[in-house]
Amino acid sequence: MTATKKAQPRGRPRSFDIDEAVDRAVKLFHRRGYDAVGVAELGSELGIKPPSFYAAFGSKAGLFEQALERYTASKANVFNNALLEGGSVAEVIERTLLEAARIYPERDGTAGCLVIDGARNSTDPEARALVAALKVAGRARIRDFIATEFPTRADELADLLVIALAGMSSAARDGAKASTLKAFAEAASRAFRHEAARA
Amino acid sequence: MTATKKAQPRGRPRSFDIDEAVDRAVKLFHRRGYDAVGVAELGSELGIKPPSFYAAFGSKAGLFEQALERYTASKANVFNNALLEGGSVAEVIERTLLEAARIYPERDGTAGCLVIDGARNSTDPEARALVAALKVAGRARIRDFIATEFPTRADELADLLVIALAGMSSAARDGAKASTLKAFAEAASRAFRHEAARA
DNA sequence: GATTATTTTTAGTGACCGCTACAAAAAAAG
DNA sequence: CTTTTTTTGTAGCGGTCACTAAAAATAATC
Numbered sequence: 001m002t003a004t005k006k007a008q009p010r011g012r013p014r015s016f017d018i019d020e021a022v023d024r025a026v027k028l029f030h031r032r033g034y035d036a037v038g039v040a041e042l043g044s045e046l047g048i049k050p051p052s053f054y055a056a057f058g059s060k061a062g063l064f065e066q067a068l069e070r071y072t073a074s075k076a077n078v079f080n081n082a083l084l085e086g087g088s089v090a091e092v093i094e095r096t097l098l099e100a101a102r103i104y105p106e107r108d109g110t111a112g113c114l115v116i117d118g119a120r121n122s123t124d125p126e127a128r129a130l131v132a133a134l135k136v137a138g139r140a141r142i143r144d145f146i147a148t149e150f151p152t153r154a155d156e157l158a159d160l161l162v163i164a165l166a167g168m169s170s171a172a173r174d175g176a177k178a179s180t181l182k183a184f185a186e187a188a189s190r191a192f193r194h195e196a197a198r199a
Numbered sequence: 200m201t202a203t204k205k206a207q208p209r210g211r212p213r214s215f216d217i218d219e220a221v222d223r224a225v226k227l228f229h230r231r232g233y234d235a236v237g238v239a240e241l242g243s244e245l246g247i248k249p250p251s252f253y254a255a256f257g258s259k260a261g262l263f264e265q266a267l268e269r270y271t272a273s274k275a276n277v278f279n280n281a282l283l284e285g286g287s288v289a290e291v292i293e294r295t296l297l298e299a300a301r302i303y304p305e306r307d308g309t310a311g312c313l314v315i316d317g318a319r320n321s322t323d324p325e326a327r328a329l330v331a332a333l334k335v336a337g338r339a340r341i342r343d344f345i346a347t348e349f350p351t352r353a354d355e356l357a358d359l360l361v362i363a364l365a366g367m368s369s370a371a372r373d374g375a376k377a378s379t380l381k382a383f384a385e386a387a388s389r390a391f392r393h394e395a396a397r398a
Numbered sequence: 399g400a401t402t403a404t405t406t407t408t409a410g411t412g413a414c415c416g417c418t419a420c421a422a423a424a425a426a427a428g
Numbered sequence: 429c430t431t432t433t434t435t436t437g438t439a440g441c442g443g444t445c446a447c448t449a450a451a452a453a454t455a456a457t458c
Binding site for chain 2: 414415416417418419423425426427
Binding site: 008009010011012013038039040050051053054059060 | 444445446447448449453454455456457
């Protein structure tokens with residue numbers, strides 16, 4: 001019994017695919033940022049009307065939360081993916097930076113990182129809190145991993161990576177080319193090894 | 200004759216100080232970003248009403264343009280100030296990074312760089328174009344200066360600085376402490392010297 | 399067929415957005 | 429004084445924001 005759909009419940013069936021809707025929302029929020037995407041646009045892009053939207057997601061921020069979950073569980077989570085391939089700390093950090101340089105440049109209208117810049121300058125406290133929590137958790141994971149090899153400098157080295165990624169996301173959203181980000185990522189990776197070897 | 204005020208013109212005198220209004224606008228736009236600051240709030244903060252606002256600045260984007268001019272002519276222009284103190288390319292870049300680490304952390308509600316992040320995710324094409332032009336011009340000045348010592352690697356080295364500054368602005372707006380930014384700036388400065396010496 | 403449960407569509411809500419028409423007010427010029 | 433010029437305050441423009449009340453539609457269940 002391969003049940004993905006649990007025997008149709010009672011009422012009128014939903015006329016749209018929630019998973020696909022979240023995927024489209026990821027793209028829209030990534031493209032233009034949380035505030036710049038309106039519920040009206042989300043509705044028309046998702047092919048649903050406001051009441052269906054709110055019945056399914058609760059609020060605009062609710063959809064953003066699901067979009068962030070989808071995003072961080074995808075290949076866009078560059079550190080997670082680099083970590084899965086194993087290797088030394090320096091190797092994982094290098095793969096993280098190079099992968100960011102590969103996926104951050106504009107593609108299909110999206111650029112940079114949704115978590116880093118998706119709620120930048122947003123007026124919505126809920127949206128800001130959602131990305132802030134993800135940033136804190138992400139940085140903690142990076143720091144703890146670095147600490148396995150460099151326990152006394154883990155914070156400083158984690159900040160080096162986090163700030164470098166933020167710069168790359170920012171630059172990508174400003175139109176930086178893949179070659180530019182790749183050169184920066186390589187320099188940042190060399191800097192990481194150099195800093196890790198210091199003191 | 201020390202004329203800053205040109206013999207009062209004909210009509211009703213302006214009831215507010217334009218220079219001070221621009222200063223306050225710089226702070227507001229810097230604090231929350233272009234889109235998040237409304238004309239109504241600008242008006243009440245500046246003590247003027249819409250018609251006076253539009254008579255003086257033409258539009259919200261017009262005030263933003265003046266705010267950007269004020270900002271880039273101030274001590275916030277870290278590269279300009281570092282350049283004025285002279286020294287080698289590596290020294291100027293180091294001062295640029297360290298000065299950014301000093302002024303980017305949150306102070307009086309403002310953090311990071313108004314040019315880099317002030318119109319991030321804005322929906323207003325005019326505001327985006329204004330900061331985009333400043334970014335292009337700023338990067339060109341940095342690249343040309345670096346080229347005086349490193350003509351073959353000026354672009355790559357300029358991107359290293361520009362992306363590092365973007366990362367610092369982003370991190371500062373996310374609450375990074377001065378000590379965090381300082382450590383990053385020092386590492387970035389070392390990376391710059393190291394990259395400049397390569398090849 | 400009748401009941402119940404869920405989602406749908408229709409048609410809005412009040413609040414805020416950037417911006418403006420209009421006329422009174424306040425100054426210099428005649 | 430009157431005229432001319434500029435800025436002011438009052439009031440409100442059309443548009444968009446996130447969101448919702450109410451009832452019709454569509455399914456399983458009784």
